[in-house]
Amino acid sequence: MAFQAYGGEGWLLTKLEQLINWGRKRSPWPLPYGTACCGIEMMAALASGYDLARFGAERPSFSPRQADVLIQAGTITKKMVPIFKRIYDQMAEPKWVISMGACACSGGVFRTYSTLQGIDLVVPVDVYVPGCPPRPEGLIYALIKIMEKIEKDHPLRKKAAEIGIGG
Amino acid sequence: MGLKEDVQNTLGELALDFLECQGDLSVTVPKDKIVEVLTKLRDNLGFNFLSDVFGVDNSVFYEKLAKAKAKKKKGEEDKEEEPQGPPPPRFEVVYLLLSLETNKRLAVKIQVPEDDLVVDSVTCLWKAADWPERETFDMFGIRFKGHHNLKRLLMWDEFPAHPLRKDYPLEGQGEERILEYND
Amino acid sequence: MEVRRPTIEDWDNPGDLVTINIGPSHPAMHGTLRVIAQTDGETIVSAEPEIGYLHRGVEKLGEHLTYHQFIPITDRLNYCSAIANNVSYEMAVEKLMGIKVPEKAQVIRMIMMELARIADHIVCIGILGVDLGAFTPFFYLFIQREEIYEIFEWYNGARLTNTFGRIGGVEADLPEDFEERWRKLLPNLKKAIDETDKLLTHNRIWMDRTIGVTAFSPEDALSWGFTGPCLRACGVKRDLRKDEPYCFYDQVDFEIPVGKHGDVFDRYIVRMIEMEESIKIIDQAIKIYKEFPPDAPLMAKVPKIIKPPVGEVYSAIEAPNGELGFWIKSDGSDKPYRIKIRPPCYMVYQAFPELVQGEMIADLIACLSSLNIIAGELDR
Numbered sequence: 001m002a003f004q005a006y007g008g009e010g011w012l013l014t015k016l017e018q019l020i021n022w023g024r025k026r027s028p029w030p031l032p033y034g035t036a037c038c039g040i041e042m043m044a045a046l047a048s049g050y051d052l053a054r055f056g057a058e059r060p061s062f063s064p065r066q067a068d069v070l071i072q073a074g075t076i077t078k079k080m081v082p083i084f085k086r087i088y089d090q091m092a093e094p095k096w097v098i099s100m101g102a103c104a105c106s107g108g109v110f111r112t113y114s115t116l117q118g119i120d121l122v123v124p125v126d127v128y129v130p131g132c133p134p135r136p137e138g139l140i141y142a143l144i145k146i147m148e149k150i151e152k153d154h155p156l157r158k159k160a161a162e163i164g165i166g167g
Numbered sequence: 168m169g170l171k172e173d174v175q176n177t178l179g180e181l182a183l184d185f186l187e188c189q190g191d192l193s194v195t196v197p198k199d200k201i202v203e204v205l206t207k208l209r210d211n212l213g214f215n216f217l218s219d220v221f222g223v224d225n226s227v228f229y230e231k232l233a234k235a236k237a238k239k240k241k242g243e244e245d246k247e248e249e250p251q252g253p254p255p256p257r258f259e260v261v262y263l264l265l266s267l268e269t270n271k272r273l274a275v276k277i278q279v280p281e282d283d284l285v286v287d288s289v290t291c292l293w294k295a296a297d298w299p300e301r302e303t304f305d306m307f308g309i310r311f312k313g314h315h316n317l318k319r320l321l322m323w324d325e326f327p328a329h330p331l332r333k334d335y336p337l338e339g340q341g342e343e344r345i346l347e348y349n350d
Numbered sequence: 351m352e353v354r355r356p357t358i359e360d361w362d363n364p365g366d367l368v369t370i371n372i373g374p375s376h377p378a379m380h381g382t383l384r385v386i387a388q389t390d391g392e393t394i395v396s397a398e399p400e401i402g403y404l405h406r407g408v409e410k411l412g413e414h415l416t417y418h419q420f421i422p423i424t425d426r427l428n429y430c431s432a433i434a435n436n437v438s439y440e441m442a443v444e445k446l447m448g449i450k451v452p453e454k455a456q457v458i459r460m461i462m463m464e465l466a467r468i469a470d471h472i473v474c475i476g477i478l479g480v481d482l483g484a485f486t487p488f489f490y491l492f493i494q495r496e497e498i499y500e501i502f503e504w505y506n507g508a509r510l511t512n513t514f515g516r517i518g519g520v521e522a523d524l525p526e527d528f529e530e531r532w533r534k535l536l537p538n539l540k541k542a543i544d545e546t547d548k549l550l551t552h553n554r555i556w557m558d559r560t561i562g563v564t565a566f567s568p569e570d571a572l573s574w575g576f577t578g579p580c581l582r583a584c585g586v587k588r589d590l591r592k593d594e595p596y597c598f599y600d601q602v603d604f605e606i607p608v609g610k611h612g613d614v615f616d617r618y619i620v621r622m623i624e625m626e627e628s629i630k631i632i633d634q635a636i637k638i639y640k641e642f643p644p645d646a647p648l649m650a651k652v653p654k655i656i657k658p659p660v661g662e663v664y665s666a667i668e669a670p671n672g673e674l675g676f677w678i679k680s681d682g683s684d685k686p687y688r689i690k691i692r693p694p695c696y697m698v699y700q701a702f703p704e705l706v707q708g709e710m711i712a713d714l715i716a717c718l719s720s721l722n723i724i725a726g727e728l729d730r
């Protein structure tokens with residue numbers, strides 16, 4: 001019975017999901033992983049002037065285990081791939097990924113032997129920010145997009161489907 | 168124009184060839200005498216600062232030169248083919264020297280044939296040669312005898328090729344590095 | 351100052367040493383540096399840096415692009431001061447072709463390069479503060495850096511990766527009210543530098559954490575190929591702007607700050623003073639600039655497709671980090687045959703094991719930030 005309610009869309013559960021989403025949305029702790037030039041722009045976004053903290057990203061979390069949003073700013077080289085993948089694997093669910101800059105999205109100008117042609121070959125990406133480098137506003141916009149995505153999420157229903165109950 | 172004569176006098180026989188381009192002087196010396204040459208230049212001419220060490224792959228360069236020559240010949244008149252000498256060594260290692268007192272710069276070059284890719288290390292003269300030599304090994308496969316820690320520098324250890332060689336494609340040959348968990 | 355560093359023999363029990371790995375994903379390692387250190391308690395016995403995590407194949411890429419196309423790639427070397435990279439590369443190609451750049455263009459280059467130097471030093475000092483736990487200067491300085499970036503953006507449309515200049519000159523004159531804008535920025539910039547100075551220089555904690563940390567002797571520094579602020583901090587008066595003047599540096603009047611011990615504190619002070627000297631240079635350069643008529647040429651006569659004669663040249667300038675040189679070999683075609691970049695911090699960073707030996711782990715972080723290692727030009 002309770003399981004049915006769990007899998008269905010009872011009024012209570014919908015509201016509970018909304019509550020969870022509201023909480024998640026307001027404090028996306030970013031893991032700023034700046035490897036190259038885009039990292040400098042990301043720093044500008046975190047510093048005075050643009051101040052990413054206004055949007056709830058108050059605490060840049062340098063430990064992947066306490067982070068929600070991985071901001072990949074800059075090139076990932078093939079040498080870096082295992083480390084990058086491991087960082088992603090270490091992040092706890094739920095997690096989101098922002099791919100900032102042309103390099104992270106697609107390899108950018110560096111179509112060479114040592115550059116990974118887009119981090120989406122390794123991890124799933126939620127928001128792509130084009131630009132070389134994108135402006136700090138671009139990053140802020142991406143964070144807002146992530147918030148919108150969180151808002152539409154159904155954490156409980158997903159969980160139910162995962163463990164195989166309900167519809 | 169003193170520098171060329173100075174170098175000529177100091178090195179004597181060892182200076183095989185001079186090249187001047189826009190005021191930059193470079194001198195080619197025998198490969199197995201490089202430590203001796205650099206010591207001489209450092210102690211007698213005051214070239215006491217090593218800016219950089221790097222390799223060059225000249226295979227395509229020589230091909231192009233030969234082609235240009237052939238073209239020119241055809242344009243002029245059809246002479247009979249000159250007998251060709253053995254092909255020049257494929258690689259080149261360049262040492263950029265600087266004198267802190269006179270602010271003069273000098274490039275010293277050695278030629279490294281493909282079948283004998285071993286060069287004496289100059290880390291005994293300047294510690295600065297440490298990483299540049301490792302990088303040259305990484306990128307061209309030239310080994311430096313006497314280097315204390317000759318490993319790959321920029322690419323990962325298992326990387327199979329030497330990327331800055333001219334026959335290595337720009338986009339690579341599909342080398343990947345993947346994460347493996349042990350359990 | 352006598353610097354004696356303990357060696358591995360000084361430890362009785364090498365078996366007791368603990369190997370720790372720092373980085374590459376570590377907030378103080380700038381995302382791409384990695385150090386494997388052997389420690390005895392808090393003391394570092396040996397450290398081995400591992401680089402290459404940002405090796406993007408720039409030199410190989412250069413062989414496949416035309417001379418003009420390579421300018422944007424040079425932005426991505428030292429991305430904190432892209433303009434200095436651009437100018438260095440352009441000067442190398444100009445030397446290869448024997449082009450003489452119009453004087454007005456040279457002044458514009460000079461002004462922009464000094465602005466870039468200030469921006470670069472701001473990043474370095476700001477990050478050094480953050481890594482040592484002093485967060486406030488970072489915010490103070492970054493406001494002014496934003497202003498500098500706005501000037502760049504206003505001039506050529508990009509904040510960070512400017513792609514400044516062309517081979518043979520610069521693409522555009524300075525905007526009309528450049529001087530006005532600079533005058534507006536100047537007091538704030540000076541104030542920010544002053545405030546940082548007040549917050550840090552005589553701060554007890556700051557002094558304790560930086561003075562005497564990773565001191566280095568001038569002989570060692572020269573042998574390791576140091577250039578730029580790190581070399582000057584060791585007490586060697588060497589600056590390519592004075593020693594091999596380019597642009598108009600021989601016509602302006604500025605000082606070269608030198609340190610004494612080559613420790614973190616000296617590197618910090620040298621950078622602080624250099625910022626002030628840069629301000630002086632810009633002021634004088636603007637004066638020189640104003641002597642030129644508005645329609646003075648900005649570009650030398652350069653063919654559309656650049657095909658330098660066969661040859662090889664090396665040309666270097668004093669970038670914010672030190673001697674940044676380009677060695678270019680041309681085979682007569684429209685693409686360089688080989689480009690070798692001589693990045694300044696590559697040479698500095700290879701001395702890292704010797705610098706940090708015998709220091710504490712926390713000092714390793716301080717040392718690393720004070721060297722201003724920029725991964726983009728380190729790994730290329």
Ligand code: SF4
Pocket residue numbers: 036037038039073074075100101102103104108109131132133134426511
């Ligand atoms: S996208 Fe451009 S600015 Fe960003 S890391 Fe890549 S090259 Fe640098």
